Amino acid sequence: MHIPDAFLPISHGIIYWLVALVFIALSLRWARSELDEDRVPLVAVLAAGIFAIQAMNIPIPWGTSGHMVGGALAAIVLGSPYAAVFILTIVLLVQGFLFADGGITAMGANIVNMGVIGGFVGYYSYKGVRGAIGRPVPAYFIAGWISLFAGAIVCALEMAAAGTFPLELGLVSMGTYHAVIGLIEGAITTVAIALITMVRPDIVSEKRGVAA
């Protein structure tokens, strides 16, 4: 889902960068007020793990592949959508500047799609689904799926606004591929949170994590 520079006019890139900067500033405020020394290693390990898993492209049908993004994972584990913005911004900076994975002028759009949309949609769909069904496990999966799918739909809208993709065909093809890639996101989000909860039940706690 990483948009390369060529896919967005520079003027659009600047607008998405400005939106991204607002959320980055809010995520820094979140980090200042909510992070303590205890959770610093957790944030760093989540960021490193998300970077590594994003390099693992899993084949899906139609000669295509997709990878985990991790916005829902970061937001659920750390109990705030801003955690996803914070972590995904670090991941995308390193990917863009060191590995040319995602553009530089397009990086703001990528931070919006994966960090902001991924984090907010992931976090609030988790809270909603968990509240409705009362159990966490299906909620992890659903939050992962929706967060990835929503990011792809927003990406298709950005591509349409840029004139890069026609609107309808863009929505259909991005939607089709990412409906499947969302299953990867849902599955890995569920497994990762289950593992973290197994070894450290205090981390994803109701009090610190999500007050569902």
Added chain:
Amino acid sequence: MMDKKTFFIAGILVAIAIAAMAPFLASSNPDGLESAFFGMYGAKEIHGAELDEDVAVVAEEAVVEKTGNTFTFEALMPDYTVPGLDKEGEILAIVLGTILVLFIGLGFSRILAKSK
């Protein structure tokens, strides 16, 4: 329950293990966005598996023309490769990236956690 230090070290080891395995397991198929792009620019059927490499090159030129964004950037390890190295370069690139993200994450969050 795992203590904090063990959890931290286990987490790092899991991340590095994923990073080291990624080059062997990762698919080189275009990702969802690229696949949608190639589909719309005639290099691939939306539901087809075949990519026409020649049309793909034309598509990449066509989109630059459309957006006017000719910005280019010389990344140190483009597409997770180390110039001159093969598979071991990919492992090196992703493992280095993982460790770098770990330290940036530690650095930034430590500074912010302290600045109350």
